[in-house]
Amino acid sequence: MKRSPWRQASLCEGLIGSLWSSLALFSALLILSFFLFDQQIQQLITHLNLSSTTSEPFQKLLLAFLLIALLALDVILPVPSSMVALLAVASFGGLGGYLLVFTGLCLGANLGYWLGAGYFRLLSNWLSIKEWQQAGRLGKQLSTISLICLRGVPVLAEASVLAAGMQHFPPKKFLLVTSLANAGVALVYSALGSFIQEDDVLFLAVIAAIVLPIIFMGGAHLLKILKLSYQKQATRYSSELLEGRFEISYYYPIVFTEHIFDPVNPCLYQQLAQPLVESPIKILSFIDTGLLQSAPELKYQIYLYFNSHASTLHLLADPIPVPAGELSKTPEVLQQLYAQMLDHGLDRHCYVLAIGGGAVLDAVGYACATFHRGVRLIRIPTTVLAQNDAGIGVKNGINAFGYKNLLGAFYPANAVINDFQLLSSLPRRDQIAGLAEAVKVAVIKDQVFFQWLEQHADALAAFEHEASRYAIRRCAELHLEHITRTGGDPFERGNGRPLDYGHWAAHKLESLGQHRLRHGEAVAVGMALDAVYSSLSGLLPKADAERLLRLLLKLGFCLSPPELSLRDPQGGLQVLQGLEDFRQHLGGQLSIPMLHQIGTSVSVHHIERSLMEQALLQLSMNAASDFSLLTEQYAK
Incomplete structure (x- = not known):
């Protein structure tokens, strides 16, 4: 959308900053334009008024269409809609001006809705990404009341209909709500415009263009004050309120390596052997049964690794198998995880290694989040999906009562270690399945990465190591x-x-x-x-x-x-x-x-x-x- 700089700045202020500062800027610019272009605009108004009194029907019809078009195009052009509306009433009388203003406002509202919804692709492409985001932020709080209240507020009136289109506000409901609101706004302009005299039309139009938004916003502010007053009155007889507030900072490294259980590889040891923790550090590991089937030697490698660091790291038991995939995310498996933790005497200073795909990480992570209200956790993802998505986040959970991830907790791991070599034994189906998350995050966030995926699709489909490594890391x-x-x-x-x-x-x-x-x-x-x-x-x-x-x-x-x-x-x-x-x-x-x-x-x-x-x-x-x-x- 092509906007003048002052209108774009006003839009930013209206959506991000104070509504009142936006209104002050709008009013100042109107007054400035009055002093700078008084004579030129007065001549135009005189010409319009003369045209409106002519007996030539074609000229009057042309003027009516011009005024309607200006009001309708306010959503994409810097049109002072308040002044145009008052001039319509001054030129065509109370009833005629009312019909013109109502028609123009309704057309403009629907044009904005269609633009926001993307129905007019050519015009919608004029909207910058920043403007989409600004209208989107307004759309998060958009409601029926918001649509009604914002119809009389400059700049925010256009932003609200754009936001309604972006969030696919029900079209029939949008048409009804905005039509009723526009009828009210047009009535206000008609009533005020009827008192405007021809000699003072410009000055009064400027004043009215400032006063009307103040009335609309002042009314909204008054309603807010009354609401707060009611809430205070309602809480007079309640008990005193104490507020607690604190912030917690989380840090967890995501390490990319290969052959994590090679005794000379320091990655895992560095995450476990913290200097302030007493030695030896107790560790319990849970491992995906699917991984054990595809890489049976892994269990022995884990044993050799911890045996080489026995003076510092104490593995409480051999890696404990956990069902692969969604079979691990059941209440029954969760109870088994709790039982294993209890049997081996885990406390809040012990570590749990979760080795497996995303489902196993979810289940073991949920057990760690809730056992003793939090046991230290290190995730070792072993699928493409887990390394580029599931293992990175802070969500954990299981399925219950027929719903996916119904029970869960947000619990960041102490560290995430991605070993690309653990992916080499995966079936091709699992190697490819994880690439869906790479496509997802690229298509919603990174156009350049999406283009890279298109260019390397053949290599990714064959799971060539260089391309796959980059895709996993960039996705993470x-x-x-x-x-x-x-x-x-x-x-x-x-x-x-x-x-x-x-x-x-x-x-x-x-x-x-x-x-x-x-x-x-x-x-x-x-x-x-x-x-x-x-x-x-x-x-x-x-x-x-x-x-x-x-x-x-x-x-x-x-x-x-x-x-x-x-x-x-x-x-x-x-x-x-x-x-x-x-x-x-x-x-x-x-x-x-x-x-x-x-x-x-x-x-x-x-x-x-x-x-x-x-x-x-x-x-x-x-x-x-x-x-x-x-x-x-x-x-x-």
């Missing part, structure tokens, strides 16, 4: 950056979760197939589904959706598993229940990350079910007519 870097810096929400207290892209469907697909699909395989399908939906809804360019699907297919993912077509007894697609499950997981408000373009995502709070069903059918039936790539490769 982006995940860690989001958790610790960019995202700023490691414990997921908010609803905006870009890293959950593709996950609402993935979790449901896993459970529908009783975990026949690997997590990465399900995420690949979920990303493809959401990309098709975004393209169909106009949010994502078709070319970008094709790029994502083409990359996933080239890496070897099947994007049309049978789980995608399962239906309930009523004939509904079962995977769509994942939307409701995800809503409950988020605490009641749906927030789905969707692609806006490669490298950028936005949060969507409403999913059009019929459109999602269409996207589902395109994938499950391999008949996506708008995506030519879903033909030959699917047939294979």
Whole structure:
């Protein structure tokens, strides 16, 4: 969107800083423009007023269309809408001006909504990434009341309708709410404009353009004061309040190495042998049974490693097997982990080594988080997915009552050690499955990394070491950056979760197939589904959706598993229940990350079910007519 510098600065202030400072800047600029361009604008107004009194119907009609167009285009042009509205009333009278203002405001609101939703792709591309983020921040708090209150506030009126489109506010509800609000705003302009005399029209229009927003914002501020007063009154008879507040700083290194259990490799020893801890340090290890089957020599290597450091490190028992995959994330396995910890006398100063894939890390991590309220943990991920995603974060948990990750805790490990050699014994299916998370984090956060994945897709599909090492490390870097810096929400207290892209469907697909699909395989399908939906809804360019699907297919993912077509007894697609499950997981408000373009995502709070069903059918039936790539490769 092409904006003048002062309007862009005003938008930044309105969304990020104080609303009142934004209004002060807006008012100052209006007054300045009045003194600088008084004579020129007065001549234009005189011409408009003369045109409005002419008997030529065509000229009056042209003037009416001009005023409507100015009000409608306020969302993309620096138009002083308050002045235009008052001039419409002064030129066409109370009733005529009211109809013109109402029509222009409604057209402008709907144009902003369509721009935000991406329906006008050419115009939407004018919006910079910064403007999308600014409108997105307003959208997190956007509600029906917000839409109504902001209709009369300069700059924020346009930002609010953009935000409504971005979060896919229900279209019918948006039309009703904004139409009623615009009717009220137009009525105010009509009433005020009726008192404006021709000689003083410009000066009074400038004053009114300042006064009206103050009235709107002052009213909102008064409501806020009354609300706070009511809350204080309600708490007069309650007990006194004590507030506790403290902050905790976490640090955990993520080490990349090879042959971690070689006695001459110092990585693990450096993380265990802390100088302030008494020796010998007690250690209990849990290991993925799938890893033991593919690398049976590993158990003996662990024994030799700790035997060589026996004076400092004391391994309490041989590595204890834990069921591989989702079988480890059950209450029964959790109880067995607790029993092992209790039998070996673990306390808060002992260490636990969790060696395995993401599911084993989740289960053992949850046990460590809750046993004695926290036992020291070192994660040693042994799958691609665990090394570039699951092992990096701070989430732990198990499945319960038919829900994935229903029970869990946020508990950072003391250290994460990635050994690339542990991946060499994995089946090819598991090596490829983990690449889905690399694609996910690239497509939502890093366009350059996504292009790199496209260029090296053949090497990644063959799991060539150099390309695979870089992909795993870069994916881990982006995940860690989001958790610790960019995202700023490691414990997921908010609803905006870009890293959950593709996950609402993935979790449901896993459970529908009783975990026949690997997590990465399900995420690949979920990303493809959401990309098709975004393209169909106009949010994502078709070319970008094709790029994502083409990359996933080239890496070897099947994007049309049978789980995608399962239906309930009523004939509904079962995977769509994942939307409701995800809503409950988020605490009641749906927030789905969707692609806006490669490298950028936005949060969507409403999913059009019929459109999602269409996207589902395109994938499950391999008949996506708008995506030519879903033909030959699917047939294979």
